Amino acid sequence: MDIDRELKKRQLKVTPQRQAILKVLSQSDAFINAQNLYTKVLEVLPGTNFSTVYRNLDTLVSKDLLCRISRENGGDLYKIRSEEGHHHHVICKGCGATIVIEFCPMDTIREKLEDVGFVPTDHRFEIYGYCKKCKDKSMGNI
Amino acid sequence: MDIDRELKKRQLKVTPQRQAILKVLSQSDAFINAQNLYTKVLEVLPGTNFSTVYRNLDTLVSKDLLCRISRENGGDLYKIRSEEGHHHHVICKGCGATIVIEFCPMDTIREKLEDVGFVPTDHRFEIYGYCKKCKDKSMGNI
DNA sequence: CCTCCAATTGCAACTTATTTGCATTTGCAT
DNA sequence: ATGCAAATGCAAATAAGTTGCAATTGGAGG
Structure with missing residues (x-):
């Protein structure tokens, strides 16, 4: 997946944070929750703020780059929309x-x-x- | 719906709080969230504690008396399982x-x-x- | 390469929904 | 009537996500 290209295609700016988020997500097609994703993003790009991650999850879902599901009694889960x-x-x-x-x-x-x-x-x-x-x-x- | 009977059938004690919760829920088959339900329960049985309502929602779902669904970006919704x-x-x-x-x-x-x-x-x-x-x-x- | 500005981010405080520990009360089996 | 496990009330805690705002930055246009 060409991350930069996908972002530009949707008129989203290519930021290190978005690259990190998409890099983590593109390394697996399993669903993951926001907190676990945030932890993994920190390994790729230390210092990233969690509100940035949350904001981007919303953005990326609305731009069809991610799939989101939500379960009973559990947070939402995300994965790359392949x-x-x-x-x-x-x-x-x-x-x-x-x-x-x-x-x-x-x-x-x-x-x-x-x-x-x-x-x-x-x-x-x-x-x-x-x-x-x-x-x-x-x-x-x- | 015979509320007391349904509770006893499941070996749950018949308490005024449970009666109030089930009375409210049985008056409509629309899904409702926990907070709105809590407000309505207060009209039937003032003084009821919200943690009692939450605890009972869990209990009643697990005993198949209620249906629960959860939506993306929203809390869970409940209704009587008719x-x-x-x-x-x-x-x-x-x-x-x-x-x-x-x-x-x-x-x-x-x-x-x-x-x-x-x-x-x-x-x-x-x-x-x-x-x-x-x-x-x-x-x-x- | 430089400039500019809207988009994005970091931070901290806040909200919303729900859960938990514990002391007290109560339904109901006996 | 009694005993006790189940249920409740209360208050504090937690989890998950959101928001306002000031500072920063990507990238289009010169």
């Missing part, structure tokens, strides 16, 4: 690894909603569980 | 009203996950938008 277009995720609760799925349940249900006059604006579909590697382990570090 | 068994929700962003749908996308995707050795433990599927009534209004009070 796929183009609409998709959903299968997320391993052991290692955080993700599988992207193209299947979208809205395709099945949209028409039924129209029948009752409901206009969908957005939706969530996420699957949690354990990947092949993490099966039989109970790490729970997500 | 349907038996597994189901998903369509939620109006205008008035909070919900439609229960029996359709579950896992039926479609489960087999494909098995093929790659992924063991799903739980999933989320929620649809947000505007119901017939709230269309053309931009209330955004959810």
Whole structure:
């Protein structure tokens, strides 16, 4: 991933902080929370402020550079948006690894909603569980 | 809904606070957040402590008396679990009203996950938008 | 290369949502 | 009526994220 290019494409300034954040995120496609990300960013660019990280997570999500999901009783999680277009995720609760799925349940249900006059604006579909590697382990570090 | 009966069935003590919480929740099937619920509970049972409300929300969700969803950048929302068994929700962003749908996308995707050795433990599927009534209004009070 | 200015950052204080420890009270089984 | 685990109230603590503002800086244009 050409970080500088992706930032410029979206008219965002190329700052060391953004480079650090995207560098960390691009090194894995697992979901990570803001605090853990912040810790890792500090290793790449010591002195970075956490509000800068939070602000940029918002910015980068809104510019479609990151995917964000939120869980019950847990903070939001982020990862690099490597796929183009609409998709959903299968997320391993052991290692955080993700599988992207193209299947979208809205395709099945949209028409039924129209029948009752409901206009969908957005939706969530996420699957949690354990990947092949993490099966039989109970790490729970997500 | 027979509140006392449902509590006893789950070996939970019947307290005025729980009765108040469930009374408020059972009067509507819209999702509501903990703070708003707390305010309404105070009208029914003044003096109730907010930590009691929070603790009971957790308890009641774990005992399958309530449904909980969480949104990006917002707290969790709760409603009475009126349907038996597994189901998903369509939620109006205008008035909070919900439609229960029996359709579950896992039926479609489960087999494909098995093929790659992924063991799903739980999933989320929620649809947000505007119901017939709230269309053309931009209330955004959810 | 230099200048300028809006965008970005650092800092610290604040907010919001929720949780926890502990003493007190209470539902309910016996 | 009694005993005790469960539940509550209170206050303080925590976690996660946000905000105002002054200082800094990326990068477009000269």
